[in-house]
Amino acid sequence: MKERVELPDQTWETSCTMWRGGQSWLALVDLWTAEEGRSDLCLEVDICETDVGFRFEIHMVYTP
Numbered sequence: 001m002k003e004r005v006e007l008p009d010q011t012w013e014t015s016c017t018m019w020r021g022g023q024s025w026l027a028l029v030d031l032w033t034a035e036e037g038r039s040d041l042c043l044e045v046d047i048c049e050t051d052v053g054f055r056f057e058i059h060m061v062y063t064p
Helices: none
Strands: 016-019 024-033 037-050 053-062
Antiparallel strands (some): 037 053
16 A cells, blocks of 8 residues: 655646636646655546535546
């Protein structure tokens, strides 16, 4: 099993977000591993602001 790694700041240099109107964002986030650094995996997630905080809905993890 791979070790969990927090995303480094440089993640945001290659990841992207798109405002979808209302209170919703679509984000494509490059994922990292402890052994190899930036991997070939990408996380697609909707982020929505609610009255009690943020809600994250993961659509898929894939290799672009």
